[in-house]
Amino acid sequence: MSDFTVPKKAKAIIYSNPGTTATEIIDVDVPEPQDGEILVRITHSGVCHTDYSLATQTLGHVRLPEGQVGGHEGVGVVVKLGPGVTARQLGERVGIKWIASSCLTCEMCLYGYESKCTLRKVSGLGHPGTFQQYLVTNAQYATPIPDGVDSAKAAPLLCGGITxxxxxxxxxxxPGQWVAISGGGGGLGSLATQYAKTMGLHVLAIDHPSKADFCRKIGADAFLDFTKFSGEGADKALADEAKRLTGGGAHAILVSNSSSKSYDQALDLVRYGGTLVCVGLPEGSSPPIAGAVPSNMIMNRLTIKGTMIGNRKDAVECLKPLARGQIDPQVTVRPMSHLTQVFDEMHAGRIQGRVVLDMTKLE
Known part of the structure; x- marks a missing residue:
């Protein structure tokens, strides 16, 4: 029988010096769930590039309150029910997402745009995040984790996977069309590659050569080393190679990294009628996308779309390919104390796939 004994104190990771990658593990009081809430013992939490951007204060003008507990890709076990909770059960595994809760009744929520609800609570941004061992969350908004699924592999899907x-x-x-993924070996890109293959798509992964074998391992049909193209005429040469590899250009490109340069090159990599889907949020200043001028958009029938995470239904749907064994998120599990090191490795571009923190281990 499961042990649902709840301690008075637990460990949490805070951003100890906002504007840097510094973090600190501290003791915090374990909260009591209120009406409609559940207490979750967090076992795993994915580390998203947005966590890095929030900690280093490079995400626009967003500033964190002092002592913020970050994290928004948490998986854990329900250990206590608040008054009136019937949607969840003790011992059930659930996921906690970027949007921790929303009103579910406003126009934005009813249309599925819960991230734009004016009453939303955001994990790790003004609201307690998942880099802690115990967390109270909205019972209705918690995502059920399918039986048999590895918690460490489910965690990154709760933001990166949904996105x-x-x-x-x-x-x-x-099916049969080409999608180019800029940053194909990164956290978002590696997940996008695997989801794309379940949809019957051909994938062109674009990344540093150190990630070529990794991208092919997870299903990329072709790999484009962006470092081969520099100097005058580099962008055209890159576009020509992308068109050669895809037989005329990708039908769509997902920019999954945070590079403004990737956005500048994107529209030249798609064919007539192609689509650019903006996923990664550039750090600092974000200049206009090169080529996004009326003449080019009209004459080449191009489309640019923006997208931001997803809703409760999307969270459930994106976990199904994992439960069916169709995708295998490439994760490295690290202890809580490694978060600063993970952030530094992110900044250096040394991470392949995703890093997940084991919230049951300090070292």
């Missing part, structure tokens, strides 16, 4: 799953849907592609 690219929805982005691929927005691309409106058909």
């Amino acid at each position: 690219v799953y929805v982005a691929l849907q927005r691309a409106e592609l058909s």
